[in-house]
Every structure is written in C-alpha cells, then in structure tokens.
Amino acid sequence: MFRYWGFGxxxxxxxxxxxxxxxxxxxxxxxxEIGITPLKPEGVDFVKRxxxxxxxxxxxxxxxxxxxxxAGNGSKIIAEPVPGIDERSIRLFLLGTVMAxxxxxxxxxxxxxxxxxxNGKLTLFAGKSGAGKSTxxxxxxxxxxxxxxxxxCVIHSDPEGKAGIYCTASYPMIKLWDDAITxxxxxLYTREYKIRPELPKYEQFFFENFNSGQLPVxxxxxxxxxxxxxNIDVIKLNTIKSFxxxxxxxxxxxxxxxxxxxxxxxxxxxKLTQHVPVYEITRPQVGTNTAQLFEAIKNxx
Amino acid sequence: MPELKxxxxxxxxxxxxxxxxxxxxxxxxxxxxxxxxxxxxxKTDGIFSxxxxxxxxxxxxxxxxxxxxxxxxIADVYRFYAAQLKKLHFIKVHDAFETDDSGLNIxxxxxxxxxxxxxxxxxxxxxxxxxxxxxxxxxxxxMLNNHNYSLxxxxxxxxxxxxxRQYVSDWSSHVKSWTRKPSFPVIVIRYExxxxxxxxxxxxxxxxxxxEATPDQISAAIQASSFEQLSSQESEKGFQEKTxxxxxxxxxxxxxxxxxxxxxxxxxxxxxxxxxxxxxxxYL
Numbered sequence: 001m002f003r004y005w006g007f008g009x010x011x012x013x014x015x016x017x018x019x020x021x022x023x024x025x026x027x028x029x030x031x032x033e034i035g036i037t038p039l040k041p042e043g044v045d046f047v048k049r050x051x052x053x054x055x056x057x058x059x060x061x062x063x064x065x066x067x068x069x070x071a072g073n074g075s076k077i078i079a080e081p082v083p084g085i086d087e088r089s090i091r092l093f094l095l096g097t098v099m100a101x102x103x104x105x106x107x108x109x110x111x112x113x114x115x116x117x118x119n120g121k122l123t124l125f126a127g128k129s130g131a132g133k134s135t136x137x138x139x140x141x142x143x144x145x146x147x148x149x150x151x152x153c154v155i156h157s158d159p160e161g162k163a164g165i166y167c168t169a170s171y172p173m174i175k176l177w178d179d180a181i182t183x184x185x186x187x188l189y190t191r192e193y194k195i196r197p198e199l200p201k202y203e204q205f206f207f208e209n210f211n212s213g214q215l216p217v218x219x220x221x222x223x224x225x226x227x228x229x230x231n232i233d234v235i236k237l238n239t240i241k242s243f244x245x246x247x248x249x250x251x252x253x254x255x256x257x258x259x260x261x262x263x264x265x266x267x268x269x270x271k272l273t274q275h276v277p278v279y280e281i282t283r284p285q286v287g288t289n290t291a292q293l294f295e296a297i298k299n300x301x
Numbered sequence: 302m303p304e305l306k307x308x309x310x311x312x313x314x315x316x317x318x319x320x321x322x323x324x325x326x327x328x329x330x331x332x333x334x335x336x337x338x339x340x341x342x343x344k345t346d347g348i349f350s351x352x353x354x355x356x357x358x359x360x361x362x363x364x365x366x367x368x369x370x371x372x373x374x375i376a377d378v379y380r381f382y383a384a385q386l387k388k389l390h391f392i393k394v395h396d397a398f399e400t401d402d403s404g405l406n407i408x409x410x411x412x413x414x415x416x417x418x419x420x421x422x423x424x425x426x427x428x429x430x431x432x433x434x435x436x437x438x439x440x441x442x443x444m445l446n447n448h449n450y451s452l453x454x455x456x457x458x459x460x461x462x463x464x465x466r467q468y469v470s471d472w473s474s475h476v477k478s479w480t481r482k483p484s485f486p487v488i489v490i491r492y493e494x495x496x497x498x499x500x501x502x503x504x505x506x507x508x509x510x511x512x513e514a515t516p517d518q519i520s521a522a523i524q525a526s527s528f529e530q531l532s533s534q535e536s537e538k539g540f541q542e543k544t545x546x547x548x549x550x551x552x553x554x555x556x557x558x559x560x561x562x563x564x565x566x567x568x569x570x571x572x573x574x575x576x577x578x579x580x581x582x583x584y585l
Contacts, residue, residue: 050358050381051374063361064373097360129362130461177461198367200457227463227541252360285463 003028005212007099007110008154008168015079017091018193019173019203021212030102032077032094037070047257056258059101061093069098074105089196095171100152100252107264109155110251113220114174115167116145122167122215123301124153126249127223132283135180135290136223138204140301142185143294146209150174152251155268156214165217165272172210177201183289220278221297222249225285232283232296242278243269309485310386311379312510313408313416314345314393317445317475318452319429320421321492322393323542323550327531328503329391331522332514338525340534341541349379349394349408350453350464358382363460371465372401376409383412389510395452396467398478406482413485417506421492422584423472423575424559424568428552431562435546442567445472446574473578491582493556499523528554 004011004020011020012028037060040046046055053060059071067090070078077098081090103110113126114133123145125133134150141147149169158164178200181189193203221234222245237245246269250256256265279300283293314329316322323343330344331337347354355363355371358378363371383390394408401407423445431441444450452467460466469475480487488509494502500516503523507514514522524530532551535543543550559568572585579585 049360050377052360061360063370065370092365093361096362096365129356129364196365199365199459201364254357254360 006095006171007103007152008108008212008214009102015087015091015094017095018205019091019095020171021207021210030075030077032079035078035080037068037078037080049254054101054255054257056261057105059098059105059255061097061101063093066090067093069094071098071101071105074102074107077102086197088194092195096151097252097255099170101255103154104255104261107261109265109268110170111153111155111167111246112151112249112251113153114150115148115153115169115217116140117148117211117215118145120215121218122148122153123218124167124220125223126220126246127225131223131225132288132290132293133223134174134176135184136293138174138176138180138184138189139290139294142188146211147174147206148211148215155217155272157268157271158216163271164275165268166214167217168214169210169212172205172207174204174206175201176204180290183291217272217276219300220246220272220276221281221300222246222278223281223283223293225283225288227285229282229284232281232288232292234279234281234296234300237278237280239273241280242273245280246272246278308383308412309414310383310389311409311413312389312391313349313413314391314419315398315416315479315487316395316419317421317423317426317469317472318395319426319433321419321495322395324492324495324526324528324531324554325417325419325490325506326391326393327526328522331525332507332512332518336518336521336525338530338534340531341538346390346392348464349375349392349396350467352460352463352465354378354382355465363465366460368460368466369402371460372407373403373405375407375465376401376405379409380412383409389414389512395469397470397475398482399468399470408483410484413483415486415488415510416479416483417510418476418479418487418489419492419495420476420489420582422556422559423571423579424563424584425492425556426472427567427571428558428562432552433547433550435548438562438567442563442571445571447471448474471574473575476578476582489582496554496556 002013002016005023006020009029010025011030013032014034040053041055041058046053051062057073061069065082066085068080100110113124114137115122115124127133137147152170154168156166158166175195189204191202195201326343326345327338333344352363355378358381427441431438448471450469452469453464454466490506504519535551540550
C-alpha cells in the first residue's frame with residue numbers, strides 16, 4: 001500500500017499516485033482501493049444524474065470506457081477501471097471530481113482555485129476550467145511567488161479559532177497545456193508527463209517547494225472569460241457579490257446537496273468575504289495572453 | 302404552451318451550416334415573443350454542441366475528455382437535461398445524425414419530439430459558407446463535398462472551445478443522415494420555400510411541431526424575422542453568432558446567387574456528386 005498526503009488528508013492507497021506527497025502516518029483519513037463499486041447508493045435518498053448517483057455520504061461516478069468510482073463516508077474510494085485503461089486517466093478523475101465528493105462528504109469546501117504564496121500569505125485565483133488560473137499561477141512562479149496549489153484549494157476556518165480564513169493545497173502538481181508551456185518560459189516546464197495519453201496537457205511537479213500547511217488567504221481574484229468583453233477589466237466586488245460569485249466557485253458544486261453542508265459553506269464564505277478582498281477579472285474569451293492578465297492585476301497583488 | 306407530460310421535450314432544428322437555421326430560429330423567437338426578435342437574444346435553446354451545458358451536467362471537465370468520449374456521453378447529458386424541462390425546447394444542431402464509437406446515436410431519440418430539417422440548394426450554400434468561414438469559394442465548395450467535414454474542429458480533437466467538434470459530413474450525407482436514420486418524425490423545410498412561400502411553409506412547420514399559433518401570429522413572426530429586419534439589426538448592433546473572421550452574417554438572403562459565384566466546373570461537380578438528393582428536393 002502507498003501512503004500519501006493530499007488535500008489535507010492522509011491517504012492510504014492501493015494505486016500509486018506520483019502526484020501526491022509521500023508521507024508516513026499511523027492513521028489514514030481516506031483509503032483508495034481497486035475493486036467492485038456498488039451499483040447505486042445504499043439508501044433511498046439520492047439524486048441520479050447523467051453519470052452519477054449523489055447521496056449525502058455516497059457518490060458514484062461512471063465515466064464510460066474509463067472507470068467507475070465510488071466515494072463513501074468521506075473516507076473510502078473504490079476505483080473500478082475499464083480493463084486496459086491507462087492509470088493516468090484513472091488518477092485524473094479520481095483526483096478531481098471523486099476527491100471533491102470525499103471533501104464534501106467530510107464537510108469541507110474545495111474551491112475551484114489555484115493559489116500562490118508570498119510571505120506566508122495566499123492569493124487565490126478562482127474560475128472555471130479554462131479561465132487561465134494555472135497559467136497565471138505558473139507565470140507568477142517566475143516573479144517571486146511560490147506555487148501553492150493548482151485547481152483546488154480546500155477552505156477552512158482558522159484551526160485555532162482566530163479570525164480569517166485558511167487554505168490547504170491539493171497536491172504538488174500543476175497542469176499546463178502545450179500552448180501554455182510555449183507561452184511561458186519553456187525551460188521551466190516540461191512536456192514529459194501527459195495527464196492522459198491523448199491530451200497535450202502536462203503535469204509539472206513542485207515537490208521541493210511544496211507547502212502542505214494551512215495558510216491564511218490574503219486576497220482572491222475570480223477570473224471570468226466572457227464573449228462580451230473586449231478588454232481585461234478588474235473590479236473589487238462588494239461583500240454580497242463576493243459571496244454570490246464565490247459560491248459558484250465551489251469545485252463541482254453540482255455535488256452539494258445537503259442542507260447541512262450548505263450551512264457550513266455559508267458560514268465559511270460569509271467569514272471569507274468579510275475578511276478577504278475579492279476582485280473580479282473579466283477578460284475576452286479568446287486572444288488574451290497571461291502576460292496581459294498579469295499586467296492588469298500586478299498593482300493589486 | 303401547455304406543460305409537457307411526456308419525455309419528448311426537444312425539437313431539433315437541424316441543418317447543414319448556412320442553410321437558414323438562424324432565420325428559422327428568428328422566426329420561432331418572433332412567434333414565441335409576440336412578434337419581436339432581437340437577434341442577439343434569440344429565444345431558442347442553444348446548440349447541441351454547447352460545451353458549457355455538457356460540463357454542467359457531466360461532473361467531469363470535457364477538457365479532460367477526448368472527442369470520442371464526449372460523443373459517447375452527450376446523449377445521456379441531453380436525456381438528463383430534457384428530464385428537467387417543463388416546456389418544449391428548440392435546439393439547433395449542425396452535427397450529422399450519427400453514432401458514437403459504440404454504435405449508439407449521439408442524438409437521444411427517446412427525449413425528442415421531432416426535428417425540423419432545413420435544407421437549402423447546395424449551390425447557394427457555397428458562397429454563404431465561404432462568407433461565414435472567411436474562405437475562398439473553392440474551399441467552401443470542397444467542404445460541401447468532403448465526407449469528413451467537421452465544424453469547430455480543434456487541434457488534436459481537443460475540447461477547449463465553447464463548442465464541441467461537430468461532424469457534419471458532406472452535404473448529401475448530412476441530408477440523408479437526418480432524413481433517413483431518426484426514428485422520430487422529421488419534416489424537411491426548404492429554405493427556398495421559406496423565401497418564396499413563407500406563410501404556407503412556416504405554418505406547416507408550426508403545425509408539425511405541435512405549436513399553437515393563429516395565422517396572424519405566424520404572419521407577424523414572418524414579418525419580424527424577414528431578411529431585411531435581421532440584416533438591418535446586424536448593421537446596427539452586430540450579431541454575436543457571426544464568426545470573427547466573417548464580415549457579416551446576413552449576406553444576401555437570396556436564392557440563385559450561385560450563378561454569379563460558382564464556376565462551371567464547381568457547378569457540374571456539385572450537381573453530379575449530389576444529384577440524388579438535389580433531385581429529391583427539386584434542386585435539379
């Protein structure tokens with residue numbers, strides 16, 4: 001069995017995950033095994049969606065021709081791969097949607113955001129897939145910032161009860177498309193590890209500088225590509241708008257069903273929007289490069 | 302419109318590109334909107350190849366999927382989507398009526414009420430397609446004859462743009478796919494009939510879809526969605542569905558433009574290659 005740290009959790013896994021941080025521990029929070037997944041959740045209180053079943057403490061996801069996944073009780077993942085499928089594909093969806101299900105089952109709030117760290121504080125870049133979070137994060141890595149996390153940030157209150165909101169990283173890897181590597185300094189990033197054999201998107205590891213601690217959030221940018229924008233515009237959002245927009249940035253928010261979980265998120269986001277400035281960046285859908293994005297926000301960083 | 306009781310909630314507005322689909326959607330908008338059309342907010346319900354809709358329901362990022370995988374999942378996304386609908390939805394589609402890699406239809410037949418297939422003389426499509434794609438007449442001519450023709454094709458068959466790749470095929474194959482394969486009812490509406498005999502043609506489509514509309518409402522909708530109205534709106538405010546490369550979306554709206562646009566060889570080749578279907582729909 002392999003032992004890892006990821007998303008703030010100790011993970012005991014039958015599958016090898018080069019993306020996760022190997023550590024030693026006595027007690028695991030989550031187990032990952034290869035096996036037979038249940039056909040549907042145990043109880044009757046669940047929602048059936050196109051490729052999934054969602055219950056408060058169970059989640060089943062079926063990606064045809066790739067893998068079927070089960071996530072239960074915030075502590076157990078079963079992967080049932082289609083024979084012959086490559087391991088990268090199995091890992092990719094497990095570390096995304098399936099881990100999000102686990103985190104929701106545990107009452108956490110995974111935000112769809114990348115983050116960089118400077119002087120022990122975090123700047124988050126939230127936004128849907130394709131907004132440009134990872135590329136901007138990679139660019140900032142060459143400007144004196146350390147990459148904290150890519151894609152998912154786990155949000156929580158200060159463990160010691162102080163004011164402010166803290167974040168835990170997902171794992172020490174950032175995913176960059178082929179063209180993003182070209183756009184950035186090509187020497188810093190490699191085209192060695194594809195996220196899936198068919199996709200020209202590459203894993204970049206940053207184990208050496210990885211910070212698995214809980215760090216305070218200093219500011220948040222939400223990136224919105226829109227067909228209606230001609231320019232890059234940055235505005236500071238008021239508390240209500242910040243709350244509304246951040247609510248939408250919960251990772252795979254379709255998975256949030258229970259009222260209890262919504263209440264936890266409400267409280268976290270209320271606290272977050274009271275303490276942390278939130279900026280909205282709107283940018284044209286196409287034709288924006290990351291250097292322009294950086295120029296537009298550099299005075300606010 | 303009465304609330305739907307059964308599962309057949311989608312009307313597909315299918316066509317080869319540049320065959321009058323937008324015009325038909327403008328007509329439907331006017332019909333459902335008291336005779337008013339604003340071209341940048343058509344009241345029909347998007348396009349089948351919408352990647353954002355897929356991502357909303359699939360719970361995995363389509364960017365992490367191959368085109369083949371998306372095509373194997375998209376019918377189930379629309380089944381789920383349709384199950385949420387309280388009223389009939391009209392969805393544009395340029396994909397040919399084809400199967401995925403496992404042999405299943407990409408269009409979910411069980412949630413479909415019917416399809417309107419809008420057909421246009423392929424000779425006239427050429428110039429319109431060249432304008433839309435900002436390419437030469439010869440390039441557009443080749444698209445109509447290319448069995449592998451796809452719209453919104455992305456490098457490496459990736460899914461990173463707003464729309465998925467749409468496999469269209471050549472003109473005849475596209476027509477045949479939609480008129481012969483589906484098990485749901487399909488009515489073929491000729492662009493040329495929309496132009497020369499609008500009241501009868503649009504009325505026929507309205508009845509076919511099972512919509513309720515008075516002759517006056519249909520006439521008003523035809524009037525509001527006339528080429529002149531749409532084109533003048535585009536000149537005034539622009540049109541968001543125009544490609545970045547193309548100068549204008551609404552070009553001439555006439556029939557028979559091909560006589561000035563195509564050379565003899567192109568005309569003969571198109572007629573020869575698409576003879577069967579052109580004859581069937583009175584284009585020869």
